[in-house]
Amino acid sequence: MNTIVEARFLGPDxxxxxxxxxxxxxxxxxxxxxxxxxHAEGERIPLTIADADAEQGTITLIVLGIGKTTKxxxxxxxxxxxxxxxxxxxxxxxxxxFGTAVCIGGGVGTAVVFPIAKALKSAGNYVISIAGGRDAAxxxxxxxxxxxxxxxxPTTDDGSHGFHGLVTDKxxxxxxxxxxxxxxxxxxxxxxxxxxxxxxxRYEIKTGxxxxxxxxxxxxxxxxxxxxxxxxxxxxxxxxxxFDAHQVDFDTLMLRNRMYREQEEASLxxxxxxxxxxxxxxxx
Amino acid sequence: xxxxxxxxxxxxxxxxxxxxxPQERVRNFQEVNLGYDEETxxxxxxxxxxxxKPQCVDGCPVLVDIPEFIQLVVERRxxxxxxxxxxxxxxxxxxxxxxxxxxxCEATCVLSKRGEPVAxxxxxxxxxxxxxxxxxxxxxxxxxxxxxxVAVVGSGPAGLSCADxxxxxGHAVTVFEALHALGGVLVYGIxxxxxxxxxxxxxxxxxxxxGVEFRTNYIIGFTxxxxxxxARFDAVFLGVGAGLPYFLDIPGEHLNGVYxxxxxxxxxxxxxxYDFPRSDTPMFDMQDKNVAVFGGGNTAMDVVRTxxxxxxxxxxxMYRRTEAELPAxxxxxxxxxxxxxEFMLLVSPIELIGDENGWLTSVRLQHxxxxxxxxxxxxxxxxxxxxxxxxxxxxxxxxxxxxxNPIIPQTTPDLEVNRWxxxxxxxxxxRTSKKGVFAGGDIVTxxxxxxxxxxxxxxxxxxxxxxLNHPDVW
Numbered sequence: 001m002n003t004i005v006e007a008r009f010l011g012p013d014x015x016x017x018x019x020x021x022x023x024x025x026x027x028x029x030x031x032x033x034x035x036x037x038x039h040a041e042g043e044r045i046p047l048t049i050a051d052a053d054a055e056q057g058t059i060t061l062i063v064l065g066i067g068k069t070t071k072x073x074x075x076x077x078x079x080x081x082x083x084x085x086x087x088x089x090x091x092x093x094x095x096x097x098f099g100t101a102v103c104i105g106g107g108v109g110t111a112v113v114f115p116i117a118k119a120l121k122s123a124g125n126y127v128i129s130i131a132g133g134r135d136a137a138x139x140x141x142x143x144x145x146x147x148x149x150x151x152x153x154p155t156t157d158d159g160s161h162g163f164h165g166l167v168t169d170k171x172x173x174x175x176x177x178x179x180x181x182x183x184x185x186x187x188x189x190x191x192x193x194x195x196x197x198x199x200x201x202r203y204e205i206k207t208g209x210x211x212x213x214x215x216x217x218x219x220x221x222x223x224x225x226x227x228x229x230x231x232x233x234x235x236x237x238x239x240x241x242x243f244d245a246h247q248v249d250f251d252t253l254m255l256r257n258r259m260y261r262e263q264e265e266a267s268l269x270x271x272x273x274x275x276x277x278x279x280x281x282x283x284x
Numbered sequence: 285x286x287x288x289x290x291x292x293x294x295x296x297x298x299x300x301x302x303x304x305x306p307q308e309r310v311r312n313f314q315e316v317n318l319g320y321d322e323e324t325x326x327x328x329x330x331x332x333x334x335x336x337k338p339q340c341v342d343g344c345p346v347l348v349d350i351p352e353f354i355q356l357v358v359e360r361r362x363x364x365x366x367x368x369x370x371x372x373x374x375x376x377x378x379x380x381x382x383x384x385x386x387x388x389c390e391a392t393c394v395l396s397k398r399g400e401p402v403a404x405x406x407x408x409x410x411x412x413x414x415x416x417x418x419x420x421x422x423x424x425x426x427x428x429x430x431x432x433x434v435a436v437v438g439s440g441p442a443g444l445s446c447a448d449x450x451x452x453x454g455h456a457v458t459v460f461e462a463l464h465a466l467g468g469v470l471v472y473g474i475x476x477x478x479x480x481x482x483x484x485x486x487x488x489x490x491x492x493x494x495g496v497e498f499r500t501n502y503i504i505g506f507t508x509x510x511x512x513x514x515a516r517f518d519a520v521f522l523g524v525g526a527g528l529p530y531f532l533d534i535p536g537e538h539l540n541g542v543y544x545x546x547x548x549x550x551x552x553x554x555x556x557x558y559d560f561p562r563s564d565t566p567m568f569d570m571q572d573k574n575v576a577v578f579g580g581g582n583t584a585m586d587v588v589r590t591x592x593x594x595x596x597x598x599x600x601x602m603y604r605r606t607e608a609e610l611p612a613x614x615x616x617x618x619x620x621x622x623x624x625x626e627f628m629l630l631v632s633p634i635e636l637i638g639d640e641n642g643w644l645t646s647v648r649l650q651h652x653x654x655x656x657x658x659x660x661x662x663x664x665x666x667x668x669x670x671x672x673x674x675x676x677x678x679x680x681x682x683x684x685x686x687x688x689n690p691i692i693p694q695t696t697p698d699l700e701v702n703r704w705x706x707x708x709x710x711x712x713x714x715r716t717s718k719k720g721v722f723a724g725g726d727i728v729t730x731x732x733x734x735x736x737x738x739x740x741x742x743x744x745x746x747x748x749x750x751x752l753n754h755p756d757v758w
Binding site: 085216226256262 | 462463464472500501502503506507508525526527528529531533537538539540541543544546547550551555556559560561562563564565566567568569641642689690691
């Protein structure tokens with residue numbers, strides 16, 4: 001069960017995994033996620049379904065190795081299995097023919113954006129995709145986006161690839177150039193989504209964001225993923241993950257995402273050696 | 285001892301169940317109650333005067349034949365005693381530990397009028413443990429296969445008991461569980477020190493051996509809809525349990541350090557966060573911290589006692605009524621006090637206060653007094669104007685109950701729910717508005733007890749059997 005059939009790095013710490021999960025592949029809609037566990041003592045983490053192939057019965061996950069669990073997932077290779085995989089979860093994305101849609105991904109957030117850009121294109125939108133990263137290596141899915149977008153703009157903080165600047169700089173440039181924009185969808189680090197929301201609010205452009213809070217069960221039981229949207233408590237796992245960007249309290253989300261920072265660092269440190277040994281073993 | 289006189293029976297004091305020493309147990313997660321030994325169980329059983337018209341049975345939600353099983357304990361016929369209980373209760377090792385006996389069978393025990401009731405719960409537990417430890421959980425004879433297939437959604441007490449009865453009736457049963465582990469609230473909610481996971485696992489294993497099929501990581505509504513289930517099963521039972529936790533709706537609930545009881549207990553029990561970093565799921569570091577728990581039910585007691593075991597310096601129940609109104613089982617309250625839990629009564633949190641980094645630092649409490657009785661029959665707590673107090677705390681856990689899970693109603697449009705999202709059923713048959721679909725447990729009643737959920741699962745099983753025999757009648 002949950003066997004990985006393809007595993008390859010897209011960037012230094014970002015890995016694409018294609019996994020056999022026929023019921024999830026059949027049912028998943030753009031914007032939904034899965035909960036995964038990597039081993040018997042593992043934590044439950046949410047991962048957006050980046051793509052799926054119902055006929056082959058596979059789903060694609062793209063994982064940025066940043067903590068113990070994600071780094072451990074990124075040691076997996078074709079033939080390995082995930083301990084647990086449950087989904088699809090969450091409300092599907094709001095897909096309509098808006099007209100012109102700008103889809104903005106920051107870092108691994110581009111993996112969240114990709115299925116939504118694809119669906120927006122299928123729904124008849126003129127799709128402009130912006131995929132940002134620190135440097136050339138951290139811009140992911142650029143070629144995939146080119147196949148389903150009308151325009152694609154990679155951006156890098158250091159100017160090593162594409163547009164030199166932040167994704168929001170590119171968005172502002174498009175607006176300043178008179179580009180008509182009817183809808184913006186953004187996913188990435190919280191400050192990035194917040195910055196996108198600030199710009200589109202000024203121009204009253206409808207904007208959706210996919211939130212990434214800490215979750216435990218992911219099925220509407222624990223309440224850990226609560227966020228403030230329009231000053232109301234929402235549960236991202238069942239009410240989201242997509243919300244109106246102009247109503248999200250990003251500051252609260254950012255603070256809540258730091259809740260376990262110390263433990264996460266300790267956990268990572270404690271296992272770093274083990275992970276390296278594991279990777280060495282694999283290579284050998 | 286079999287021929288004791290009535291007077292001799294009445295003179296036997298209620299036998300206390302041995303417990304781990306409070307100083308000791310507050311530092312571990314092992315079970316608090318250690319259980320009777322055989323002699324103590326037989327002695328306690330001898331306290332039962334075998335009433336002609338036993339009231340205890342009426343106090344039991346599933347009508348276990350209590351005098352009969354107790355008489356079998358007197359005769360040391362434990363195997364038969366277990367069989368008697370299991371005619372009506374599929375999870376006796378669980379119910380013997382977590383049922384609120386003091387408001388059920390033991391409340392109606394004749395002896396309680398003059399003194400202490402027979403310790404029916406402890407005896408039930410003894411018999412169930414004896415069976416599991418000495419001869420293994422016995423599986424009654426299964427009927428000929430009927431060729432009918434039933435999907436049971438949720439593997440908590442409602443689902444497990446429903447599955448148990450259905451398989452005995454000869455139907456093929458598949459249990460679908462959304463989480464990665466089986467047992468529902470018995471494994472994510474109730475702590476190890478009150479209900480060891482091994483006890484739950486033994487029940488699940490017995491069902492598995494008996495042919496019940498289990499599918500974990502399977503979210504009915506999303507992975508497969510109820511309508512899709514109906515295409516490949518003859519009936520569906522929905523026992524998905526309680527849903528999203530209620531919050532207090534006060535400022536500061538989004539601060540770090542503030543938990544719902546569901547999240548807190550799930551992290552510790554299901555995800556073993558107490559064993560971090562050996563287990564990967566982190567938890568707020570309780571070591572030497574001040575923890576406030578809002579609420580007064582069993583869940584609040586589970587949380588506050590768990591906090592002490594995680595190293596909290598001070599763990600306080602903050603409850604808006606008085607001790608007399610605490611909804612928790614008496615045993616839990618006593619155990620909590622023995623372990624050093626503090627009780628602040630007649631207070632209600634009105635604000636959670638944090639620092640500039642978003643971490644909880646204190647709670648502002650409103651002092652309350654009791655007014656006239658409300659709809660629940662309990663006296664309504666009313667704020668005393670101007671009397672508030674700020675208390676420094678490091679962590680807060682909100683344990684004031686749960687709403688319903690929205691996934692199944694949202695994905696099953698013709699399933700009727702009430703305004704709280706609970707599934708509407710006929711209380712006699714557990715039939716929902718949708719043909720072939722039955723429901724029971726917390727998803728119907730809102731947060732209740734294990735025994736009520738189990739009872740609902742069993743009523744549903746009987747009703748499903750009737751329906752499978754007459755599928756044209758709904």
